[in-house]
Amino acid sequence: MIKYGEYNHLKVNREVDFGAYLIDEDTKQEVLIPKRYIPENTQVGDELEVFVYFDSEDRLIATTDTPKAQVGEFAYLKVVAVSRVGAFLNWGLTKDLLLPYREQKRKVYTGSHYLVRIYVDDKTNRIVATTKVGRYLEDAVLDELELGQEVDIIVCDRNHMGYQVIINKKFLGLLYENEVFRKLEPGEKTKAYIRKIRWDDFKVDVRLQRDGFEQVDDASGKILKALQENDGYLALSDKSDPEQIKARLQMSKKVFKKAIGGLYKERKIVIEEGGIKLS
Structure with a gap:
């Protein structure tokens, strides 16, 4: 089954003037990859890793472009426009990502960055974002993270305690002010180390230096x-x-x-x- 809002490994099934159709061999479902996204020398039968999502006309398409995050992940994204249906976020693809008004914890502004979680809306079947991220804190941290582990973080907003960070695109963490010994910029990507896992609320503390x-x-x-x-x-x-x-x-x-x-x-x-x- 082709999963939209995620990466898929699909085979090139047939070529057309404007691109090619990729196929999921289990379900025989096809999806178009426009010509501009097809790697050079690709042939029928080749397998491609592609990201599948809906284009501006709500057609399911595949791309070899890399989004800043996929369904089920956190990201720190910039608002590029606000309309009557919500705000639109730059997530690295041609079509911007919708942040509906009902999923805004507070009013958002064009040009500002916000911590969001990407998910598929069950009612509309669309890929959207939410700033109401608290409901997505998972006990999976207990299985996937351990003390001292090296992780990738994205620096988000600063508060009175320190910096909110995204860990491996999947979990939320906190980097305390007194653990920071250099200037950090919102959106910066860097390495960090698990300092503490708070079992009661599944939040994680990190530090920039090893123990x-x-x-x-x-x-x-x-x-x-x-x-x-x-x-x-x-x-x-x-x-x-x-x-x-x-x-x-x-x-x-x-x-x-x-x-x-x-x-x-x-x-x-x-x-x-x-x-x-x-x-």
Whole structure:
């Protein structure tokens, strides 16, 4: 069965002037892929990975373009227009994604980004978005995530506690303000690590640095690189202000002290009164 709003692996069944028809071999259902989306040298019988959705005329079509998210995933998307039926979001495809008024937690504005979940509306059978994401928090976090695990995150809105983030496009998380040691931009994609899983509400806390010695190893490498780029000397020590260390090396003072202690024991640096230098 062809799943719309998702990726499908379909075979090229027949060619036409304006593209080709792909087929699901189990159900024999066909879907058109317009000519502009067909990879070069594609032949009848080849299998393609395509995203299937409805075009501007509500026809089911396939594309090799990559959307920013698919059905069942969270995304941080920009409003490009507002009309009488709702707002339209840029999700990376030719046809924008509808965010109906009934699915808006609060009023949205053109040009602003919002955290949404993409789903298929049972009543209209359309692919739409919602900002009412709370109902989609899942206990699947218990099976798919574990403490210390490396994950992909998308940075969303900032609040009094820190940054709301999307984890692996499937889960919502929080990155606390005191865990951030560099500037973050909304929409930025980066790596993070699972810090805590809250079993009561299925929310997840993340951090940008690894725990323990892995984190110190990363910090040690960053310090050595900074020393090499600064003629072998940094005016930072265990007595430096934490904000000064954060601004220069994007790490906490605690991690910095552990790292320079290790580098000193390995005789890679010399610790002086006002700073450190390469041995």
